[in-house]
Amino acid sequence: MTGFCGRARLPVAGFDSAEASEEYDHHQEIARSRYADMLYDHDRNDKYYRGIRAAVARVRARGEKVIVLDIGAGTGLLSMMAVTAGADFCYAVEVFQPTAAAARCIVEKNGFADKIKIINKHSTEVTVGPGEDMETKANVLVTELFDTELIGEGALPSYEHAHRCLVREGCAAVPHRATVYAQLAESELLGSWARLRPIEVEGSRVLPPPAVADCSGVHSVCDIQLSQVSPRSFTALGPVLAMFTVDFSQPVSSAPRSYSSQFVARTGGRAQVVLSWWDLDMDPAGGIVCSVAPSWTYPRPETAPWRDHWMQSVYFLPVEREVAEGENLTLAVRHDDYSLWYGLGSRGRDAILSRPSCTCHAHLAWTRARFGELNDKVRTERYVSALRGVVKEDSVCVGVSDGSLLPVFAHLLGAKKVLSLDSLSMSKRAMEELLEANSLGGRVALPDIRPEQLTCQDLGGEQISLLIGEPYFCTSLLPWHSLYFWYCRSALADLLRPDAVIFPRSAALHVVVVEFRDLWRIRAPCVTCEGFDVTPMDEMIQKSMDLRESHEAEPHPLWEYPCRALSPSAAVVTFDFTRRVPRRPVVSRGSLALVRSGRCHGVAAWLEYRLSPDVTVSEGLIRPVDERGRCEWSRHRKQGVYFFPSAFESAGDGGDAAVFYEIKFEPASGDITMDFNIESG
Template identity: 30%
Template sequence: MQCLFPKTLNPQFFLRSFNNTRSKAFTVRSMSSGSRMFQLKVDPLTGNSEWVVIEEDEASGDATKQLLANTSYLDMFNDTRRNKAYREAIEKTITKPCHVLDIGAGTGLLSMMAARAMDHGDSAESSGSKGMVTACESYLPMVKLMRKVLHANGMHRKIRIINKRSDELEVGVDMPSRADVLVSEILDSELLGEGLIPTLQHAHDQLLVDNPKTVPYRATVYGQLVESTDLWKLHDLYNTEKEVLDEIRLVPEGMDSAICVKRQQFSMHCDALEEDIKLLSEPFKVFDFDFWRRPDSHRVTKLSVQATDTGAVHAIISWWSLQLDEKGTIFYSTAPKWISCPSSVEGFNSSISWSQNWCDHWKQCVWFIPKKGLSLLKDEEVSLLAVHTDTSISYEMKTLSQNLELEQSELSAQKYQITLLPEKIALYSDVNWRCSMLKAIKNAMKQKTPSLCVVVDDSIFLAVALAHLAKGSHVLSLFPGLQEKGALYLQAVATANGYSKDHVEVQKMSELLTSQSSLEKQIDLLVGEPFYYGNNSVLPWQNLRFWKDRSLLDSILSEGAVIMPCKGLFKACAMSLPDLWHSHQCLQHVEGFDHSVVNSTLGACGGSPPGQENPTLPFSVWQCGKSKKMSDIVTIMEFNFLKTISPCSGKAKVEFITHGKCHGFVLWIEWVMDAEESIVLSTGPEQRYWKQGVKLLKEPVAVGSHRSATTDCHSADIETSFDPSTGDLIVEYAFL
């Protein structure tokens, strides 16, 4: 892991930067106290966060293990194509003793490959000279894990570990001399997001000899124009909302960018969308990045792309290819499955397999084309402008008659503009979801004409819908994440949605509790989706913050106040998830190096000690490769939001309905919006707008239905318990 953080402690900077790192913690150096790690600790039920200092002797505790289990290290080490490509390239590049620098060393895999290559080099014995490997790793828990791995492989005397960022290294202090060879893997799905360019710049300026050897040697970014209704719905709320027949307008006429996605690339498993994707061009090369020379911070390239079919360009799908060796015989690609190999790679060896085993640490990237996309005729030329900065790549495109790119100055001038994740944009234009929400609100208002309505979460839709429908009520949104930005937005869209600006306001929870204690007006209607702005990768039960917030407001609820949702149903389904399970299976030998010591810390499936369970992790199941339901859906327990938050537990028997291998249980919450349970909104695996919790088994279990005459397991008991003091939910199971 390599992450270039500033030397001053600025939590807001770190929060933004963490989107592009493999782990949500960082290490700083102190002259007086050695290495310390600052870990961001977030209370899922309050949203409160704080930076906690973890001393070196605490870096292997349970909290750190949970943190490491949520990283992509395990998935990365199970990527056999990646590991083999690096090993072969290192063996071809390092043929004699030299000084090797490994930046972002992780467990030390590449460092060990380099040390072994020097031991086996042609001239190592005859020359009598000794090489050395400097392993640079900034993340303290990973440094501790690396030491264990090096000891297990007898490599601890051959590799010098430096617990610093690479831009903190000094020749003559941390390194005796400049390095002859650089090996590194500091790449994200976009290629640049982990700080590749500034890392290489500093390395070439301060740490490497002139004309060094590097592994990888070069990276090439490719793109392809596509039409996809699913991708269009993920960003264009203005036009998709026009197809909805209700009277709510989250993005009114003339305010088409009031709610939008960030102008950035989004990582995504595009193979999961293949049936909805129509290719409108051949793949085209965008940028080359040479590791063996100092890169530029900023480049612009103009491309002319010919349409291969008629359609509307909704997005540019991009990926990258690594040329790992100088001669160009070893490659690795993150291309989608429909790409066999980049046709523009010179000297490409057709014998190299480009078929992919599913992995989650690298995906494809999607750049959305604004509005309804760019209409093209077959053979029409598209002018494409690609720009890269230190950390990202962006695009502008046009034909001779069209230019769809929004002016950046126009976007920044709109103080009320709110950026949401693509999944939330798509949800807000979903006809069925909106219809259910509006029906629930109308049913609630029939029970009791509300004087005061409170939206406890960051639901923009509910705030606007309530203000529109409850004309005689006062609507108050807590907007814990949106705050002032949300207030400006509600004021901006008031006229278009038929409510007065003084009809709705935004207030903090603390202010509401203080002000209402002296007022007679109490809350008659309390609602939530639930949705909390900034909770992008959380487990389903971490949205039970809604229950916590409702409980805090209990004293100022009126008699007979309506709570929506009124109940949460905790659901489970046994599933076959072979790709996801194999990407998290326990490690033994990775390209000849024993990694079994990392399994427990990284939460690997299989091989774990008795009593130690794999952590439950958040995933969008529809993007997890092959999947199949192995059982009916069962309800394990209920969360009663009509009462204040309390511990709860439940148990259910899962009956298997088909024969095959079960790899785990998928868990989610269905939100019951009304007392009659006529409106129930699911966040299950068939939905694309939410993440589910996935409890992977230690080992896959052969299962079958009772009708099958096999010795396979026919059922399983699954038991859960929820602790509101910590927000933790424990899942236990037993196959019968």
């Protein structure tokens, strides 16, 4: 990319720069595994311990020797609970080698090596018999194989095999059963994540193509912290329904199966989404319940346990439709061995339960947050108002973003010639369908070329007078990956008129020191848990962080994770898109004063784009921080989070306490690295 203006291939948005060693990959997985979150989930741990004690007691009361099989053993915590509860022996099965190695250390360190055997295999590969992995079948089955969707980690096939090959008939199971709940709802917010809505611009109506409007979408679950979706953001059209129950103490089938529940609509509205969660009965009597229900279902929401390893689910109905108050409805769910999907029926008609499958390409190319971004009327108006000031009758406009409507807006505002460059073929195909549906196919060109391949011939012998971008790229993870737009601008430098307008003009990296209400748990040290020493796992998590995150941030949608600002937000680096990408690194140093008391967990970072002298768009904070430090974050993009190696207290008393930073942008790779140091007066 010498000079950033030649025809050399540009880096992809996302900037691949990770180490490729096997050790790095293993520790990368550990860092992302949320073991710290699970070990800090005291509600989960307490319910499991109580359930295990009860199961061991039931088997002991039958006069049997207690042999436990722990599938998905992780750190070995549940196995140690079982032995502490009186089990004679425990087989702990963990397929992931680094975690199995840590579990061996933890079990040995806690004095359980003679009663717990770590088996580093998938449970379906475990053998039983003299000299085999297990000497005998187990009569207590303990598992933690669940994800947000309950069955998404392969729980059903694992249970099916375990009952057939690894446990005795009539075994005690912890958990004993699981129940999946669902509620039909109307929600403009959640519904905007699944379908493109009509958009009004300059008196014209941009319609979604039929292929997108009628598409059932993808079947993958939308897992979110549903507790952060206010009940004011949706209307419940029916009661919470118990859709189906799985009894883990009996043989389990992984074969596809359907369930349905009938109810009467409590109010009229548009059926758009199904909100779903589950709970676990740890004992047969149902007296020990571990629930994943959102906080607003609790009489006292503040008492709801927080978790990130288990969240809640939103499912989008294949077809939205109006329902009337008092209407008899049937909500149906179907599952295969790994996923669920829902359908709605009424008046004796069965719900359609064919697996959702995207046929329009848009749902495969764009994230659900991207659909929400395209449907955001306020955001659209900000872009259109800024474009009005730069689009002229003789404008030769080139758009560089994925799945962007800005080139369409530029045409509607009167640009003479408009080209749109999409980096992803599926996204480009979806945009072609949108242009065709709005009779714009010959007015906005979508050449199948990369920015550095564009020539004067593609522009009809003219030069670019207006280069536009949101910027958005499908492969971006961190906020600054969208700086790919800057590289594209540099590659197109020779095709720009001397007076060409670059839109946006610049981007600024903003940072703020924050105290998280809950997110800190995913990176917290976990030296002990429920009386068991898990230091080896803590050391592995820390090593993972040292390898992957010592100078890097990680992406999180902070609207799902409440936090308080302990410092003012500050723009620490500005990227001037009117100039080419510099050859040398850009380094920014400074400090963030700690003006509020609280526990400093890390730094949040995001980009704000200046579209015009008067219009900016933030991908982070969308309103100024209030007096108490509360933050309101954009729902459309993920922000970057840099976690401090250890949290520290801020007095916020106006003293000299501050966080000093060094931010470095490397033009050769597009990476941004961050170093923070804390000094207290």
